[in-house]
Amino acid sequence: MPGQTKWWSVAVLRIAWQKWRTHALGLADQAVVSGVSFATTVLVGHWTSPRELGLYAIGISILISIVAIQDSLIALPYTIQRHLPRGTPTEHAGGSLVQSGLLSALGLIVPSGTALALSVYGAAPELVAMTWALAIVTPFALLRDFGRRYSFAHLQMNRALILDVAVAAIQLVALCWLGWTGRMSSASAYIAIGIACALPGSVWLCLNRSNFVIRTNQLSAAITHGWDLGKWLFAIQITICVQASIPYWLLALIAGPTATGIYAACMSIVLFANPFIIGIGNTLAPKAALALSEGGHPRLCREAAQDLLLLGGAMMLFCLAIFFLGDDVMRLLYSNEEYADHAHTLFVLALALLASALGMPATNALLAMERPQALLGASSLGAGVTVALVWYLMIEGGLPGAAYGFLTGSVTGSLGRWIAFLIFVPRRNACRDDVHQSGFPATEAERPADHHL
DSSP: OHHHHHHHHHHHHHHHHHHHHHHHHHHHHHHHHHHHHHHHHHHHHHHSOHHHHHHHHHHHHHHHHHHHHHIIIIIHHHHHHTTSSSSOHHHHHHHHHHHHHHHHHHHHHHHHHHHHHHHHTTOOHHHHHHHHHHHHHHHHHHHHHHHHHHHHHTTOHHHHHHHHHHHHHHHHHHHHHHHHTTOOOHHHHHHHHHHHHHHHHHHHHHHTGGGOOOOGGGHHHHHHHHHHHHHHHHHHHHHHHHHHHHHHHHHHHHTOHHHHHHHHHHHHHHGGGHHHHHHHHHHHHHHHHHHHHHHHHHHHHHHHHHHHHHHHHHHHHHHHHHHHHHHHHHHHHOOSGGGSSOHHHHHHHHHHHHHHHHTHHHHHHHHHTTOHHHHHHHHHHHHHHHHHHHHHHHHHHHHHHHHHHHHHHHHHHHHHHHHHHHHHOSSTTTTHHHHHHTTOOOOGGGOOTTOOO
């Protein structure tokens, strides 16, 4: 009997691992990336002055923006389009690699020119050094990011995790050495990041070189085809950034820096869920593209419904935790009395994050169907509602009003994504059976008999 119980437990664990392996590895990878990013900021702040930390923060924001451009214009289009019959898989991958190389060259040239201009005009030596270091680091950071995004696209989460663990280990060791030897600065921290990205990234490229075939006569077509989708993804990214940033801007304009700081503190608590959302999100987009390629719209609908259950369940638990513990965590992390008694705002912002997460499956489904225009429309609608209501409700209700405006904009954007997805499903019944199998009731959108788009 004990042997049978042990065998049954092992079988259950094996089945659970097979089902959730991709998500678990994606979460582990994001935990590594977020953890080393946080640790790097702490180490730079510990071993340098606030001025050097400020320079580091400015540079890292630029580097993150450049990486986001690669994700929008190159990595995500490759993820979505790699199943389409345009050349061989290796040729498609080779075209994306060349585009990443061109962006890397641009990322080297522009900061180098900026550094030269700063030197000519007599800028602070620390700023000039940081800009030169940023120019050196950018190509290697883009190579590392291309490697992990390529692994995500092929659902090779274990390879992405190995790459990011190697980068994290080298980066932390290099930073600690710089700190202990008194060589830490914003510029030297970037050099450490560059070395950490260059070594594992180069090894990854060597090991995977057979997966890339470069056809010079096809590069123009590959770039044009990627741009057709990438330009929309880039515009979507801008609307998302505006929607996330607008409460800070309006609070600073209307309510002043204190209210802005309290809102930022509340948001920092709510964003504890970000590693989970990003980690799961790294797996959802390639899975949606694969589902559409292998099973058509019925399987895509099933995938979206399952993702909705996963994200909704996890984020509702997070919202409950914020409801009961959010104010205590706020008091623990921010000792100033002005940060106390904002449990209401915390919970509303947590609901806004829940609403955004619930829109992710529809986002990935629309991207898999190559309907970025509809996604841009929904994102723009959400951003517009956020701007209007944050402005109005903040005047009427202060900080909680701004949170409610952000919540309403998030709900609007997510509903717009799901409505667009249901509209663009080619057959009216494509999702019905799969949605019902996933435990969702029929909606009004399923019932009309004349929806044959």
